[in-house]
Amino acid sequence: NAGVTQTPKFRILKIGQSMTLQCAQDMNHNYMYWYRQDPGMGLKLIYYSVGAGITDKGEVPNGYNVSRSTTEDFPLRLELAAPSQTSVYFCASRGSASTDTQYFGPGTRLTVL
Amino acid sequence: GNSVTQMEGPVTLSEEAFLTINCTYTATGYPSLFWYVQYPGEGLQLLLKATKADDKGSNKGFEATYRKETTSFHLEKGSVQVSDSAVYFCALSDYDYKLSFGAGTTVTVRA
Numbered sequence: 001n002a003g004v005t006q007t008p009k010f011r012i013l014k015i016g017q018s019m020t021l022q023c024a025q026d027m028n029h030n031y032m033y034w035y036r037q038d039p040g041m042g043l044k045l046i047y048y049s050v051g052a053g054i055t056d057k058g059e060v061p062n063g064y065n066v067s068r069s070t071t072e073d074f075p076l077r078l079e080l081a082a083p084s085q086t087s088v089y090f091c092a093s094r095g096s097a098s099t100d101t102q103y104f105g106p107g108t109r110l111t112v113l
Numbered sequence: 114g115n116s117v118t119q120m121e122g123p124v125t126l127s128e129e130a131f132l133t134i135n136c137t138y139t140a141t142g143y144p145s146l147f148w149y150v151q152y153p154g155e156g157l158q159l160l161l162k163a164t165k166a167d168d169k170g171s172n173k174g175f176e177a178t179y180r181k182e183t184t185s186f187h188l189e190k191g192s193v194q195v196s197d198s199a200v201y202f203c204a205l206s207d208y209d210y211k212l213s214f215g216a217g218t219t220v221t222v223r224a
Contacts, residue, residue: 004156031210042117042202042214043157058211090156100145100164100206104156 023091
């Protein structure tokens, strides 16, 4: 049981490049979340999903896209990378509608130059 | 909207010292309150939580009590160890289970 896994751990992009951050969980959780963590700030919610095929915007969705074709995977897509997207990205999952604890992956540190 | 304000850091302590990190919140409903911990190079882990007023969450020697009258959830530990060096985040979850986080407090414990 690996929990929530994220790849890659680190990445450097040039302005305008695209990439996909991968997130997978093996706990059969319906709910999944993407957050970004900027220095000295709390985590901000980018997108979330309540189940396969269902996604919705969080607090800071601009510049990102998501998809949820399976219960296990929730990739985050950056189409045109900008320096403002330099951050640490965390994926999290939650089991059911009646539980409030989220489980986090180890994070992806992204730098856009 | 919901928001969480926590004590700014960084905080540097000696081993066996008493640790308090203040956290206050604003919420429209009746939120659940959490403390998450992030050890160096790792993701966030749930440290403790409380789901209603006057509940006390506890884990690994840490405690926090849900105080509705003061809208607070302060984290305390009586005797810290070097292994407690981490970033601590206070968070709340309202009826929609989305988490709102404080800015985090970096704690460094020296031997």
